[in-house]
Amino acid sequence: MQQVANFGFPIVVSIYLLVxxxxxxxxxxxxxxxxxxxxxxxxxxxxxE
Structure with missing residues (x-):
């Protein structure tokens, strides 16, 4: 679960910023x-002219 919290948030933020x-x-x-x-x-x- 900790890995999802560590990598999931940055991935979501990166995708949002790229869009x-x-x-x-x-x-x-x-x-x-x-x-x-x-x-x-x-x-x-x-x-x-």
Missing amino acids: RVEGRLEHLSCSINDLSSVILRLKEVIVH
Whole structure:
């Protein structure tokens, strides 16, 4: 029973944190892609001027 208490809690906390971080990384990835698109459009506007 002690082994379950020693290893079970850290495993549960790790899984919880991984799930939370995964969502934030997905959001960050989308934001970076959006930023790249905006930068490319700005470069096109500057070149055409």
